Amino acid sequence: MNVAHYLITGGAGFIGSHLAELLSSSNHRITILDNLSSGHLHNIASLLGPNVQFVNGDIRDRDLVCSLMTNCDGAFHLAALVSVPQSISQPEDSFAINLQGTLNLFEASRVQKQQKIVFASSAAIYGDVQQQPIKEECRDVPLSPYGLHKWMCEEHANLYCQLYGVSSVGLRFFNVFGPRQDPSSPYSGVISIFIDRILKEQPATIYGDGTQNRDFVYVGDVVQALIKSMNCTNSGFKAYNVGRGSSITVSNLWGTLCEISGVDLVPNYGPARSGEIHTSLADISAISRDLGYKPETNLEEGLKKVLQYQ
Ligand code: UD2
Structure with missing residues (x-):
């Protein structure tokens, strides 16, 4: 990867701060845009300096996004309202942040120098598809505003490529986990919540019967996918699954965490959450073939890293 200047939206958040850490260690210049609604300055404080700049601002601020893109060679777009249930209770916020915010970035690229954009899409676009593992060409209706808006981001990305020559990659994240995932909100990722409960020696709540399963992918592997997507030379628009290619039920996840931590909590x-998919397992053959992506951290190793971090 040549030394370049990247914009990272959501760069003070969970995934963005891991990406910023790796890019800054390879001497890239980085501008981080984050409104700190779910990200934290302490995630990136040690990185800030001449090559890493932080801007406290919002992806919905079109003029700000445009001005920050001016000096950048490409953008990693991770700012989002990431919770499926939150998008159900706040659909307009999901629209404004997840769709309009993404369009602001594509517009900036269109009117400037067609800088490449690598953006967070989601497995939520698939809805409850029957075919498992899920291939990129599978289609069903999204079950939440979050899934719908991420799907619309991809459709716009495709159009911006065809009409204006903006190259982009949409990464359909499955369930990302790792250190720095904030457990403090009811909308937080399940692993961060379960670990928080275990450390407090309190039982977790499993929504539904616990047979729903998820493909949990470690944040370091997601960063690998983001960087490989930016580096790939083919122009156009592509969407790829980013998972581990292996899934576990929510009940077994709780059991595994209890076992690793040496606790016995029932x-x-x-009640099951509305808008929730039951089964989610990624087919990662396309990204492996095209970009050489290979998940390196298995679930247990990843869970141990999160526990050690606490
Ligand atoms: C995750 C992502 C979402 C999207 C989606 C793709 C998060 C927070 N959300 O949504 O952005 O990419 O995957 O499909 O990463 N659960 C419990 N107890 C709890 C919390 C959760 O049983 O205290 C269950 C929940 O009902 C669900 C599973 O755990 O079946 C995972 O929930 P989640 O909120 O971590 O993630 P998900 O799959 O809704």
């Missing part, structure tokens, strides 16, 4: 059960 979980509570609550």
